Amino acid sequence: NAGVTQTPKFRILKIGQSMTLQCTQDMNHNYMYWYRQDPGMGLKLIYYSVGAGITDKGEVPNGYNVSRSTTEDFPLRLELAAPSQTSVYFCASWRGLGTGELFFGEGSRLTVL
Amino acid sequence: GDSVTQMEGPVTLSEEAFLTINCTYTATGYPSLFWYVQYPGEGLQLLLKATKADDKGSNKGFEATYRKETTSFHLEKGSVQVSDSAVYFCALIPRGGADGLTFGKGTHLIIQP
Numbered sequence: 001n002a003g004v005t006q007t008p009k010f011r012i013l014k015i016g017q018s019m020t021l022q023c024t025q026d027m028n029h030n031y032m033y034w035y036r037q038d039p040g041m042g043l044k045l046i047y048y049s050v051g052a053g054i055t056d057k058g059e060v061p062n063g064y065n066v067s068r069s070t071t072e073d074f075p076l077r078l079e080l081a082a083p084s085q086t087s088v089y090f091c092a093s094w095r096g097l098g099t100g101e102l103f104f105g106e107g108s109r110l111t112v113l
Numbered sequence: 114g115d116s117v118t119q120m121e122g123p124v125t126l127s128e129e130a131f132l133t134i135n136c137t138y139t140a141t142g143y144p145s146l147f148w149y150v151q152y153p154g155e156g157l158q159l160l161l162k163a164t165k166a167d168d169k170g171s172n173k174g175f176e177a178t179y180r181k182e183t184t185s186f187h188l189e190k191g192s193v194q195v196s197d198s199a200v201y202f203c204a205l206i207p208r209g210g211a212d213g214l215t216f217g218k219g220t221h222l223i224i225q226p
Contacts, residue, residue: 033213042218104156
């Protein structure tokens with residue numbers, strides 16, 4: 001099982017550039033999430049989606065956009081990269097029923113210079 | 114809002130020592146509680162979980178008990194190994210919640226041979 005797959009694993013951007021982090025899951029989960037992880041700060045929720053066509057802001061959405069055109073895919077877009085967006089980004093999915101666990105991708109390390 | 118507080122790290126122990134990582138939470142209702150582990154360079158993996166008061170989650174020699182009266186979910190292991198070196202995250206998800214996990218800041222555990 002592939003689970004949750006993120007690409008790219010590493011990327012260096014210049015200030016003002018744009019890019020998209022890709023996330024796909026093969027578990028037919030309705031719920032998908034994007035988190036960022038900064039040293040000593042845990043994980044903070046950027047955006048989430050409860051199903052295809054539905055997205056909502058999390059705790060730290062500024063500077064990011066998302067879309068959810070299919071159940072499988074949940075890309076995260078950075079429009080004008082800033083040094084404050086240097087972080088490790090994790091995508092996760094959740095079955096959404098009962099109290100099951102979230103499944104995480106391996107992470108994407110982004111550096112903005 | 115919901116929050117999770119866990120002990121600051123890094124925590125450095127010798128092999129075969131007893132481990133406790135404290136975690137307390139604030140949440141309305143009856144959340145589900147989780148411990149996730151992140152090994153160097155990897156994503157987050159579920160270590161154990163508990164879904165109601167007095168439940169004990171266990172895995173790989175680790176245990177944690179859901180204590181509603183003290184709003185705690187402390188992680189314990191009787192004899193740690195070098196391979197347990199990782200970052201440990203306590204997290205909660207509200208019952209019926211859709212906006213994913215709320216994480217603590219993480220505790221970096223270092224086990225010395």
